[in-house]
Amino acid sequence: MSSKVSRRQFLSYTLMGVGGFMVSATVMPMVRFAVDPVLQPKGEGELVPTQQKADELTETPVRVDFTIKDRKDGWYKSDVSNTAWVYKEGDTVIALSPVCKHLGCTVNWEGDEKHKNEFFCPCHNGRYEKNGKNIPGSPPLGPLDEYVVEVVDGYVHLGKTVPNTLV
Amino acid sequence: MNWTGKDMDTYLQQKEYIDTLVVPLVKVETKMDNMKTSASSTEFVMHLASLIETQFKGRMMFAPPFSYTPATDHQQMAQSTLQEFSAATFKHVFFLTTDHIWTSMELPGQVIWMPSIPLENMDASLRQSILEDQLRQVLPKFTEQWAK
Numbered sequence: 001m002s003s004k005v006s007r008r009q010f011l012s013y014t015l016m017g018v019g020g021f022m023v024s025a026t027v028m029p030m031v032r033f034a035v036d037p038v039l040q041p042k043g044e045g046e047l048v049p050t051q052q053k054a055d056e057l058t059e060t061p062v063r064v065d066f067t068i069k070d071r072k073d074g075w076y077k078s079d080v081s082n083t084a085w086v087y088k089e090g091d092t093v094i095a096l097s098p099v100c101k102h103l104g105c106t107v108n109w110e111g112d113e114k115h116k117n118e119f120f121c122p123c124h125n126g127r128y129e130k131n132g133k134n135i136p137g138s139p140p141l142g143p144l145d146e147y148v149v150e151v152v153d154g155y156v157h158l159g160k161t162v163p164n165t166l167v
Numbered sequence: 168m169n170w171t172g173k174d175m176d177t178y179l180q181q182k183e184y185i186d187t188l189v190v191p192l193v194k195v196e197t198k199m200d201n202m203k204t205s206a207s208s209t210e211f212v213m214h215l216a217s218l219i220e221t222q223f224k225g226r227m228m229f230a231p232p233f234s235y236t237p238a239t240d241h242q243q244m245a246q247s248t249l250q251e252f253s254a255a256t257f258k259h260v261f262f263l264t265t266d267h268i269w270t271s272m273e274l275p276g277q278v279i280w281m282p283s284i285p286l287e288n289m290d291a292s293l294r295q296s297i298l299e300d301q302l303r304q305v306l307p308k309f310t311e312q313w314a315k
Contacts, residue, residue, distance in 0.1 A: 067291065081295060103177070103184055103225025122310070123226035124184055139184070 047150055047157040052086060054093055054151040061085040061096070061109045061119075061130065066158055084147050084158055085109055085119070087130070095147035096132045097161045102140040119144065131166040143167045168228045169220060178228055185225065187309070188257035188276075190249070191216050191232040192264040198237075208265040208283035215281065216263055218298050219305070226313075228257065245272040252276060259312050279308055 005013075050066040068080045083106070084095040098106045100121040107128065111120030118135070119128035127135040132144035146166070148159030168174035168185060178185050191212050196205035213232065220229050235244060252260050253275030260276030262269060265283040272278070281301060286294050 065295070079291065081291075100225060103181060105225040106222045121225075123223055 047148070047152070047159045048082075049152070050084075050156050050158060052156040053154055054156050055154065057086060057088040057093060057156075059087055059089070061087040063098075063109070064095070064156065064158075082158075086149075086156060093149050093151060093156060094131075094166065095149045095156070095158055096164075097145040097147060099145065100126050100140060101134065101142040101144065102126050107144070132164045133167040168224060170229060170231050174228070181225075182256065185228055186258040187223075187227045187261065187313075188230060188252065188255055188259070189216065189219065189227050189261045189263055190230040190252065190276075192262050192266060192269060193232045193234045194266045195234045195236055201237075204283070207285045207287060211283045211286055212263060212265055212281070214286060214294070214298055215301055215305075218302055219263075222302065223309070241268050241272060245269075245274055249274055261309070261312075277308065277312060279305055281305065 048066050048068055050064050052062070052064045062085070064084045064086045066082050066084070068082060083098050085098055085107075086093060086095045088094070096119075098108075098119075100107050100123065102121065102124060105121050105123040105126075107119045107121045107126065109119055110116055111122060112118075112125075115127055117130060119130075119132070120126070121128075121140070124139045126140040127138040128140065128144055129135060132146065134140040134143055143164035143166075145161040146164050147161055150157045150159070168178055193209045193212055194205055195209070196202050209232075216229055216232075220227065233248070235241075249262070262274055262276055262278045263281070264278065265281055267280055269278045270280050281304075284297060284301070286297070289297065
């Protein structure tokens, strides 16, 4: 029936309260520090929206430019503009990277009149088939990379590049 | 390829493919009145250079820009500093500039003169399309030399 708090109890509660507060003040930052990598938003691998509507695509590759905003390279923030060659194969949308697998020039669709229906690299006459397969006898040693593609609300979204899966 | 350690490693391994050197020439004005145009045209040249670089990474090496002030003796610069590029191991040498004085100079390579376009007030997409137009204009000059 002693609803009164004794002096001893009062002191021990106060001490526990203050002590707990102090301990949490040191432990919480450590916990936050430990889980921080998990909470970081993933910069790469995110899909970037483009201006290209998916139903306007045909079987002929078109050039799609897109910009990755605020890419961080150390303390240096920049917008990176990127290009993809996008076309439709049946119902799937395919986006190929324009970076030549030889030495990194930019390839163009039908960039040379002599080679229709092919990607062409102007630097050393590298040639690729429509699916990105390098044509033997030309300098490139591998197929063009592919972008991760997703169609969101009718627009093409592009992610990071992955090795070609079509060849 | 840019004038960086990593790209230079690639160049040293792939010398037979990377046969073109591009040297941007930029004029740095020292008078207050001309500084703005000088800065603006330097910006244009460097943007254009980086666009050409991404397009032709595998065949061109880009030297760091060569800068000079109005008092520079162009004739002498052409005959000494720039003349040394004739000894470079590159088969084709191009000088990219917005300063028309170089078009009348004897240089060990082709001078590509472009009229400067102020890019500073354009939004990114307009700038990109303007630079791409300029790129389309210079392309034949490169391919012509390569075809020779």
